[in-house]
Amino acid sequence: MPASLAFGLIPYALGVSGERVDVSVPAGPPEPAHWAGTPPLRLIAPDGTAVGDTEVGLAPAVMADLLRRMIVARRLDRECIALQRQGELTVYPGFEGQEAAQIGSAFALGPEDFVFPTFRELAAALVRGVDAVQYLQYHRGTWHGGPYDPRATRFGPISIPIATQIAHAVGHALGQKLDGLSACTLAYFGDGSTSEGDFHEAANMAGVFGVPAVLFCQNNGWAISVPTTRQTAGEIWRRAEGYGFPGVRVDGNDVLAVYVATRDAVARARGGEGPTLIEALTYRVGAHSTADDPGRYRDDAEVEVARAFDPIARFRTWLLAAGHVDQAFISSCEAEAEAFAMEVRAGVVDTPAPPVEWMFDWTFAAPSEAFQRMRREALGE
Ligand SMILES: Cc1ncc(C[n+]2csc(CCOP(=O)(O)OP(=O)(O)O)c2C)c(N)n1
Numbered sequence: 271m272p273a274s275l276a277f278g279l280i281p282y283a284l285g286v287s288g289e290r291v292d293v294s295v296p297a298g299p300p301e302p303a304h305w306a307g308t309p310p311l312r313l314i315a316p317d318g319t320a321v322g323d324t325e326v327g328l329a330p331a332v333m334a335d336l337l338r339r340m341i342v343a344r345r346l347d348r349e350c351i352a353l354q355r356q357g358e359l360t361v362y363p364g365f366e367g368q369e370a371a372q373i374g375s376a377f378a379l380g381p382e383d384f385v386f387p388t389f390r391e392l393a394a395a396l397v398r399g400v401d402a403v404q405y406l407q408y409h410r411g412t413w414h415g416g417p418y419d420p421r422a423t424r425f426g427p428i429s430i431p432i433a434t435q436i437a438h439a440v441g442h443a444l445g446q447k448l449d450g451l452s453a454c455t456l457a458y459f460g461d462g463s464t465s466e467g468d469f470h471e472a473a474n475m476a477g478v479f480g481v482p483a484v485l486f487c488q489n490n491g492w493a494i495s496v497p498t499t500r501q502t503a504g505e506i507w508r509r510a511e512g513y514g515f516p517g518v519r520v521d522g523n524d525v526l527a528v529y530v531a532t533r534d535a536v537a538r539a540r541g542g543e544g545p546t547l548i549e550a551l552t553y554r555v556g557a558h559s560t561a562d563d564p565g566r567y568r569d570d571a572e573v574e575v576a577r578a579f580d581p582i583a584r585f586r587t588w589l590l591a592a593g594h595v596d597q598a599f600i601s602s603c604e605a606e607a608e609a610f611a612m613e614v615r616a617g618v619v620d621t622p623a624p625p626v627e628w629m630f631d632w633t634f635a636a637p638s639e640a641f642q643r644m645r646r647e648a649l650g651e
Contacts, residue, residue, distance in 0.1 A: 299578035304461070304491045304498035305551045307505050311531055312521040316579045318587025326530050330594040336377060336525050337589055338603045340369040340582050343393035345607035346402060349615055350392070350409070354560040358619055359409040363390045367523070367555035370581030371488045373397055374528030375456065375550070378536055382453040384446075386426045386439035390488075391458050398425040402610075403617030412624050414632075433459055433466035436485060440472045443481035443545070454539035456484040456532075461501055462493020464509070473547065477513035482539035484532060485510075485547045488522060490554035491576070495567040507549035515545045522550030523581040553579065 299316065313322035328336075347364050354362040365372065368390070376385065376397035385391075385398060395405050400418045407413040408428050420426045429435035439457035446453050463469055464487060476483050487506050491498050510517030516538075520531040528550055535546035553576035557564045589595040630637070630645040637645070645651075 300575055302491055302551075302553050302572070302576050302579070304489060308507070308519050310519040310521040310549075310551050311527045312524050313527045313530070314524050314584055314588045316523070316584055318584050318591065320588065322527070324526055324588070324592075326526055326533075328526075328529070330592075333526070334589060334595045334599060336373060336529070337582070337585050337595065337600075338606070339373050339377075339397060340393075340525065340585065341600075341603040342607040342610055343369050343373065343396055344582060345604075345611045346396075346614060347392065349611035350406065351556070351560060353406075353615060353618055354409070358615075359406065359560075360411045361559055361561050362409050363559040364556040365390050365393055365554075367553045367576065367581070368488055368490055369393050370525035370528055370585065371522035371550040371552045372458075374525040375458075375484075375486055375532040375548075378529050378532035379454065379456060380536075381424065382451075383536065384424045384426070384439075384442055384453065384455045386435040386442070386455065386457045387428060388432065388435065388458050388460065388463070389428050389430055390460070394458065395423075395425055398423050400425050402614045403621065406614070406618050407621055410618060410621060412621055433463040433468035433472075435459070436463070436472040437468050437475075439485075440476045440479075440481055440483055440545075443476070443483035443539075444479050447479070447481055452482075452540045454482050454484060454536045456486055456536075458486050458488065460493060461487060461489040461491070461498045461506060462496060463487070464506055465493075465501055473509070473513045473545075476545040477515050480515075480542075480544035482542070483545040484535045484539060485545060486532070487547070487549045488552055489549050490552045492554050492558065492564075492568070494558045494562060495564075497568075505549070507547060510547035513545075513547075515547065517547040517549065519549045519551065522552035523579045523584065525581060525585050552581075 313320065313324050315321045344366060347366055350359060350362045351364055353359045372391055372393035376394035385394060387394060392405060396402060400423045404418040407417060436457045436459055439455045443455035446455065473485060489498055489506055493501055505519065507517035507519040518531050520527050522528055531548050535548060538544065538546055555573060555576060586600060626648055634641060
């Protein structure tokens with residue numbers, strides 16, 4: 271029997287003469303199923319030890335700030351779920367487990383770059399300086415897209431129709447190129463979105479026109495109840511080759527690796543070298559949204575496997591060991607996160623319902639007579 275035939279979890283196989291051959295893999299937890307295949311770019315291993323060059327051009331204080339942002343974002347995410355359960359938000363899609371993918375990538379952008387998000391990028395929005403209370407008005411149902419100013423923050427409106435924002439991003443990037451600007455446009459999307467025609471059309475156009483865009487896929491293992499392993503038979507990052515530009519696979523739970531992959535892709539875009547597709551391997555620890563019950567389709571054991579790859583624990587371990595932070599710093603981050611979550615909660619709860627006429631006022635530039643009649647009826651005029 272060839273030595274390559276291992277038996278389940280038994281860390282040895284039988285050699286050609288029947289002797290035991292050690293085929294145990296290096297110590298470490300089993301990876302989530304959708305991480306199989308090509309090893310991703312990784313600088314820090316799940317246990318917090320460096321496995322790549324962690325000199326990425328960020329000062330220790332800046333790296334500590336990345337950890338702070340992840341801690342603050344996670345605490346707010348959990349508060350948002352509590353707010354929804356208490357009836358203060360209508361529905362909310364959590365991002366727990368995806369903090370490194372979002373913060374590492376958004377952090378690599380400059381103020382002149384532009385982001386086209388899905389509905390799950392609150393952590394990236396915070397990096398861009400979007401006001402959390404304003405952002406959450408979308409989920410409170412008091413505004414269509416969050417009253418933050420996409421032009422000021424260079425963070426576009428939340429996009430619910432999956433993959434549509436990729437086409438918007440590519441169009442925006444093409445416009446920037448035609449205007450002769452040296453700026454990059456980044457589109458976030460999930461693994462499920464890559465099965466949409468919009469993804470193909472946008473990626474194809476990005477390649478043909480060589481637009482300055484980063485197509486950033488957070489492969490979190492699930493598209494509601496469809497696992498990545500049933501979403502696509504190939505590896506997402508490899509699709510870039512078919513469109514004529516580079517693809518990168520990165521450990522999306524390694525914030526430094528995500529930062530480096532995105533920074534390099536942004537530099538390519540700004541330098542006129544065209545788009546890059548990044549597949550960040552991550553995991554959606556929570557439900558798809560507060561309207562979802564993952565217990566209907568996914569085994570809790572799978573979530574436990576993924577927890578061993580937690581992005582915050584990993585980076586915290588490495589930063590502590592490197593002497594870049596101490597326990598007091600982490601405690602201060604947690605205290606800040608708590609205070610911020612309470613501040614955002616108060617802001618959300620205090621948000622008044624908008625005037626009824628708003629839903630009429632900003633729908634049509636030239637409202638029809640029938641539409642104007644509806645407006646008068648709704649306002650009792
Ligand atoms: C065009 C379109 N089809 C279907 C839906 C319903 N829907 C909402 S989220 C989602 C799955 C998205 O999965 P993925 O792209 O992997 O992103 P994730 O939710 O995991 O962040 C679907 C099918 C939608 N919003 N838009």
